[in-house]
Amino acid sequence: MGNNHLISDKSTASSGWMNGFIGVLIFSGSLPATRVAVLDFNPVFLTVARATIAGLLALCVLLMLKERRPAKKDIFPLAIVSIGVVVGFPLLSALALQYVTAAHSIVFLGMLPLTTAIFGVIRGGERPRPAFWVCSVTGSMLVIGYAVAQGLSASPAGDILMLLAVILCGLGYAEGAKLSKTLGGWQVISWALVLSLPFMLPITWYLFPLTYTGITVPAWIGLAYVSIFSMLVGFIFWYRGLAQGGIAAVGQLQLLQPFFGLALAATLLHEQVSIGMLCITVGVILCVAGSKKFAK
Template identity: 25%
Template sequence: MRRYLLSPYLILLGPPIFWAVNAVVSRAFISDALPPLALSFWRWASAFLLLLPFTYRDLIRHAGEIRRQWRYLTALALLSISTYNSFFYLALETTPAINAVLVAASMPILIVLIAWAWGGGRPRGLELIGVVLSFVGLLLVVGRGDLAIFLGLRLHVGDLYVLIANLTWAIYSVWLRHRPVKLPPLTFLAVLCGIGFPFILPFYVWEMAEGRFVDPSWVNFLVILFTAIFPAILAVVAWNRGVAQVGPAVAGQFSYLTPVFATVLAVSFLGEILRWYHIAGMALIFAGIALATTRMIGRPQPSDSAGKSGRT
């Protein structure tokens, strides 16, 4: 039972669930009362403070290794902590949800291409078919069964923000697999948070200089706390572990599940009706993931440094 609970494929279901809830919650609450860069800064600052009591001993113990690998860790922190979520939250404020989801669908494709360019091996036929199937399934869900709806879409500056966010996360995911740093999962994330959130501060200050401040309400406090615990700490730890075990290209396929889980949440809690295109789109997405992961099932787990001793 423990083996199945720790299966990388089961673990990789966690991030899209948390990201789906994050997209819904953030879209609902990002406003003049909770500006995007403020949310990004306080999300990761809070995540760092929450992790610190559990990781400070390891941080002290591994201080020498952290200093030796500071360039690598800083690069990962800039890609994931500082850049990805900041641009994602900016996008949620400046582009329609349908545009954001469509551009976000580029992430698995970017991961496959970057992994290939990085020497990760040419993607196989089943993997490419899986990517295409999942993408078509995503179009069905987002377009509500009417693909003609995409002909009327207009580009927004937020679409560029999503693309930048996806590119940084794709590079992070590929680079993560080959990391030389040997740290426990929570300690590794604490290091990234501690390095990454101060880089958001200048842009947060610029946002305040524009007259946009956080309303110190209980609602905003709970939103920040939620984003720090679930889409930040739990989702990133699960993603890191999944990438370490099955590789960035296979893990990237699971990001297609984000709109699927968002649909399930909408049907369950918002009273929306489950339509045929939801079911068909979900079936195609799951079929695509199954094809893309077929060659990995049954193989021994990789023994690179990212996957040893349960590290992520």
């Protein structure tokens, strides 16, 4: 009986890692797809449209499966998830990508596991070892140093927007991971999207383009990708992975996201990925891996 239980636990953990990996792989296409979409779409419209499309899909799924409504105590955490991953990160990253390339912005994703860990520490009341903060500060300084070193070729506005986007996303991840323990993995992002729908839908209608002239096929594909995959499907796999394999363990898969993103930016958008950019990304990932190790 004990061996069967052990095999079941290992199988669940393996499924968690696989689901988490698929989620990260889907998220890796978000910034390149956003970069393509903002060439033809207004960043604010892109933000509200992706949330509206994903919210309507989530509402249909929740109604079809007759999911129970969240308790009153879950509304505030769901609002934080909405602010972080439904509105904050999509809007700020879309605005940033008007100033910087997708490859440049992806470097900031190396800080995402760190911000998630920090908010997890704040919410959980843990006391990390001093080594955690050493890794944390070192990783942040690498990113800031890289941004400054770009000089006139980069945009301070774009860097600040990406930094704020990553901070809000980390908050949304941490809050969503905590809430998924009681509400359920895919239900968290679905209810967060539905919660934002009364605000997103009217704004989408108001900002909807009057004409389709000048909007290219790649821009429509980018909008479809960030709406369906980045905003909904990716989170279904991601939160399911966190629930099955553990938040701390599966959360480390975020460290792979900058690599996937840089590869997509170079392949699909033909953007130049310099050796220095790769080195900084690797350095940030090593720092975040260290901060994860010493977080407990």
